[in-house]
């Protein structure tokens with residue numbers, strides 16, 4: 035297996051910027067040679083380079099088929115693909131709230147904050163329903179959970195309790211009980227205090 039897993043981590047990037055420890059390693063020539071956009075993650079597996087986190091997850095599924103995370107039925111697989119692509123909505127809406135919470139000069143317009151909070155609440159409601167059977171695409175852990183899971187865990191890191199989203203709260207607990215998520219959790223998370231940007235959720 036390649037050493038680094040492609041964890042979608044825009045939220046992490048946001049945190050690093052706010053704490054003044056954001057280093058532009060992804061703009062260094064060595065990294066730009068992997069991904070000309072200068073964006074993380076870039077998966078390197080031997081001579082294979084895959085940019086775009088969801089593409090990297092799909093690549094790993096094909097390259098390492100020992101533990102399949104895609105169902106064989108076309109209907110079930112379509113739902114997994116759908117949830118994988120849908121996960122970007124959850125990430126974007128959380129990043130919108132975090133960006134406003136981080137801004138101090140000028141202070142964010144309360145109406146903008148309200149809109150961003152409501153958009154995130156509506157999104158979380160969707161995911162609360164998506165997780166009603168235990169995982170995001172049914173009752174089994176699938177590739178869709180490898181896309182959504184890190185985003186959900188970042189919510190918890192940033193103070194979310196999911197108090198109004200009981201199924202999502204249960205999903206969060208389930209993820210945290212999985213050793214793989216601890217092993218791939220960004221090391222910076224262990225070293226610094228948790229900002230509470232998402233404690234309203």
Ligand SMILES: N[C@@H](CCC(=O)N[C@@H](CS)C(=O)NCC(=O)O)C(=O)O
Nearest residue numbers: 043044047072073074075086087088
């Ligand atoms: N669609 C891309 C998004 C990549 C992305 O936005 N990466 C962020 C961190 S998660 C980044 O590198 N930001 C720094 C920049 O754009 O300069 C993916 O899923 O891989």
